[in-house]
Amino acid sequence: MSDMWRIIPFLFLVFCGPVLGGPQTNFHGNMTDQELFWGTDQYDFSVVVPAAGLECFWHFAHRGERFYLSFMVRPRHERNVLTHLSVTVNAPSSLIMATVDDAKGQINFETEETGFYQMCFSNFHNRFGTMQVFLSFGNHVFHMFRYYNFGRMRKSADFFLLLSNSQYVTWWSLFLSFLIVTSGYLQLLFLKRLFITKSGTEEEKPRC
DSSP states (O other), rough: OOHHHHHHHHHHHHHHHHHHSSOOOOOOOOGGGSSSOOOOOOEEEEEEEEOOEEOOOOOOEOOOOOOEEEEEEEEOOSOOOOOOEEEEEEOOOOOOEEEEEEEEEEEEEEEEOEEEEEEEEEEETTTSSSSHHHEEEEOOOHHHHHHHHHHHHHHHHHHHHHHHHHHHHHHHHHHHHHHHHHHHHHHHHHHHHHTOOOOTTTTTTOOO
16 A cells, blocks of 8 residues: 555656646746746757758757857868858747758847747768758847957868878879889989890991
């Protein structure tokens, strides 16, 4: 009988917990700020999108705030590789707020709804390679900080591009140096064989 009394609170949590403590999706105008989820105003990180994959993130924003998103695809060392990324931002009501199809870009708008805004990053352009993306999104951030963050992304993109070009030039220089040394050695060996004379007796020498 005592075991039965111990099971009753557990059953109450299982059946009533999701109903009473689940996430609230219906936001009303008379709700206070304490009843809404604030979270963090700004996020800055990188994510790896798989080949032909899709990665989505959600960020909470109140109505009337400024929502921004900055992204940049890390340059690849391989040549002739597509780095375009398809980005879509949806409102809590599934309304498409903005779309961008490029290697880097910015999205900025004033939120008209209170809730979680969805950001999806699709790598359908590149079906055989992964893609690393630098992200920065949030709200209530000054314009100067946003432009500074985007400038930092462009600076890092230039750094990776210079690193890729440096490796490309280094490997080509080593290959050409090896080719020049090999061709010079073969030419020297060929010319040396042209001037080789055989020493023999008087009988072996040709006579007129």
